Amino acid sequence: MEEKCRKCGKTLFKKVLLDEQGHTAIDESTPISLESDDKESFFKCPHCLAKNIVVSSTSQYGVPQLRISHVKE
Ligand SMILES: [Zn+2]
DSSP, rough: EEEOTTTTEEEEEEEOOTTOOOOEEEEETTTHHHOSSSSSSEETTTTTEEEEEEEEEEEEEEEEEEEEEEEOO
């Protein structure tokens, strides 16, 4: 599974499936880290440098999951 950049559509990072409910985590082999400034957290796309803004959400099973909400340049 791959998380794609919302701007250029290239791969931001790989994801691994944690369980049968569809929860995922970032594959540790992917060289990307969650960055943040004073307002928000984001993944910077290694291809186009767009900021993929991340929001924390909780699944229906109560597991915290990161979700990309939108992109900023
Ligand atoms: Zn990109």
